[in-house]
Amino acid sequence: MRLDLRMPAPPGRLRRGPFREGAFSERLHDPRTAVVLGRWLAAAFTVCFATGLLSHVLQQPPDWLRDGLPSRPVQGYRITQGLHVVSGIAAIPLLGAKLWTVYPRLFAWPPARGPVQAAERLGVGLLVAAALLELFTGLLNTAQWYPWPFPFRQTHYWAAWIAIGGLLLHVAAKAPLIAAHWRRPSPRDGGADRRRFLLAVGAAVGAVTAVTAGQTVPGLRRLDLLAPRRPDIGPQGLPVNRTAAQAGTASVDTAAWRLRVLGPRPYEVTLAELRAMPQYEAELPIACVEGWSASARWSGVRVRDLLERAGAPASSRVRVVSPDRGPYGVTELGPHYASDPLTLLALRIDGEDLAADHGRPARLIAPNRPGVLQTKWVTRLEVLS
Structure with a gap:
């Protein structure tokens, strides 16, 4: 007896109109096309989820991990977050094509x-809803547009878990249907249409x-x-997400400005005194x-030199x-960041005083650090441990 591994016909009849039975007879709605698109989409979702999870941990590390976060590689966050956004944007047309291929099945009746x-x-419904929410909110976040009443970061984080969990389920x-069509050669009937569609x-x-x-x-x-951004356009040739006027620091x-360093031997310095300290330069990304x-x-003063003068241990x-x-007016530096010689309290950018x-x-x-944590208008460093 020959086993028929084609996608089973839905019980009963499909809804009327464009969802009626027999309305989707072309080969592009077949399992082979769905499997190929599913492979591409799963790869994009996996990269997007893994890099997004890393970004979340760097921004809000759990207590057991916050002292172990590494400051290297220098370009680490730039690469991973770039991959996160690129893979998320690539997933948009992939998800659209995947849903177009399988949507006749979504309207089977009963x-x-x-x-x-x-x-x-129900699991498919949750997967589709979470995936659409992730891509929609993520895309608008790239433009810093938040036309919804819920918090973006928390919603985006938990929707990602729902999407990846739904994908695994x-x-x-x-699995049997995917295995049957994973490497099966395309039949001559409709194979050319499929190749053109996938291309x-x-x-x-x-x-x-x-x-x-x-x-x-x-x-x-x-x-x-x-x-939405050109990385070479902005004050001093570098974009800003939050201006001094928005932060309330324009004046x-x-x-009169002073930097206070609080540790075993607390002290404060003026801007002129900071400029008189040994200056270091580093090529680092935002x-x-x-x-x-x-x-x-x-260019500026190494943070570890400031902490050493305050008597702070190297593991501080x-x-x-x-x-x-704003929400990032106060941030924390783990020991690896604080002791890294590339972590600076910067006073100048590309040879000019900071705008x-x-x-x-x-x-x-600091290297390998999200831009929102590269705190501006610093007035105080507090040794915590």
């Missing part, structure tokens, strides 16, 4: 023949990637047509969660405080 199938279809449920989807993915990845990949900068009096990144030459964790009224929007008179700059 919707389930029993509890097992009902649970499977879906793969497990469809069109691949071209769409390549196009949206090429015209948006330039905000992270320097080699694609000339093609950066649809990305900082540099003559890499933001929205996906854009750009490098600059920063440090709180960085600024008058910024107000870049954190004048002093800002933090």
